[in-house]
Amino acid sequence: MNVLLMLTLILSLLASGNSFYGQTSSCPCPTRTSVIGHSLSSSSLSAAITTRRNLIIGGASALSFKVVTGAVVYKALTTKPYKTYDELKDSDSYASLESSADTEALNLAASMGPVRQLVLPPLSKDATRIVVVRHGRTYMNRLKICRGTRIDDEIDPLGKFQAQRTGLALSGISFDAAYESTLLRSQQTLQIISPATSKSKSNTATNLLNEVDYGELEGLQNVKPICSAPFGEHFGGETVPNLNKRADDALALMLKGNEGKTVLAVSHGAFITTLLRRIAKEEGGDSEADNFLFLKNCSINVIDVDSKTGKATIKLVNSYDHLST
Numbered sequence: 001m002n003v004l005l006m007l008t009l010i011l012s013l014l015a016s017g018n019s020f021y022g023q024t025s026s027c028p029c030p031t032r033t034s035v036i037g038h039s040l041s042s043s044s045l046s047a048a049i050t051t052r053r054n055l056i057i058g059g060a061s062a063l064s065f066k067v068v069t070g071a072v073v074y075k076a077l078t079t080k081p082y083k084t085y086d087e088l089k090d091s092d093s094y095a096s097l098e099s100s101a102d103t104e105a106l107n108l109a110a111s112m113g114p115v116r117q118l119v120l121p122p123l124s125k126d127a128t129r130i131v132v133v134r135h136g137r138t139y140m141n142r143l144k145i146c147r148g149t150r151i152d153d154e155i156d157p158l159g160k161f162q163a164q165r166t167g168l169a170l171s172g173i174s175f176d177a178a179y180e181s182t183l184l185r186s187q188q189t190l191q192i193i194s195p196a197t198s199k200s201k202s203n204t205a206t207n208l209l210n211e212v213d214y215g216e217l218e219g220l221q222n223v224k225p226i227c228s229a230p231f232g233e234h235f236g237g238e239t240v241p242n243l244n245k246r247a248d249d250a251l252a253l254m255l256k257g258n259e260g261k262t263v264l265a266v267s268h269g270a271f272i273t274t275l276l277r278r279i280a281k282e283e284g285g286d287s288e289a290d291n292f293l294f295l296k297n298c299s300i301n302v303i304d305v306d307s308k309t310g311k312a313t314i315k316l317v318n319s320y321d322h323l324s325t
Helices: 003-016 042-056 062-076 085-089 093-111 157-169 184-196 229-235 240-255 269-284
Strands: 127-134 177-180 203-205 262-267 300-306 312-319
Touching: 085 093, 093 157, 127 240, 127 269, 157 184, 177 184, 177 240, 184 203, 184 262, 240 262, 240 269, 240 300, 262 269, 269 300, 269 312
Parallel strands: 127 262, 177 203, 177 262
Antiparallel strands: 127 300, 300 312
């Protein structure tokens, strides 16, 4: 859909005073206009656009704002193909998705050479090293469906292949502990990685490492520009302050009792990005933090934290050499 057409539509809907997206308690308009199975309150949409505008003003161009605004309208015109992962598994599409992912994995395996072990600099005795991996590709990743915490899907055959290669890349590192989120895609990835690495003493599942809750945005397809915390919080999802606090708490959890040790964590794209951005802002300001926008499935990130000062340093970001042909 043309961006200008999207903008025209959004302006006309806002001007009409009708509510055209999702349930919201603060909406002053009792009238709702259904748009292909969705409703969206103009107050929620306005707040989301304002949030995004405040984030990019002075940085990204006006065109970026128009594109994102247009994407919001596009979202309102998009149906949710699957509300849960079980719905996808029960659909006619599932077998085809699994078969094609199997083929992808086999083709990649044939085209890739042996995995090189990741070599990291020695760890200071007063530091903790945290190796953070994003989970393998899932069925809904492939379908470009927005899901965070509410939709708990599984990794597909290609995701399993990615996890196997990641385990081999990390096989030269001795981990003292391992952490995972409470979501299946994280736990399945760690389960595959673990046998190839030096076995940790314990695996800890914590919701601190969970993906962002995107609220009513979850289940929507092809809405990448707005499947993010700044938008999600306006639709019943997690707020940015809560996400930031959760990242800080997760870091504190992984540091506790692990001085001088190396730990492994398997988490999620948006959450890992948040964690890296917070550390990068301390290191080099917002310009450095902006480098962490899109993390690939099973990419490897390394953070060293000085146990005495608490200063965190990013050693590696979005490394996926083990997955490159």
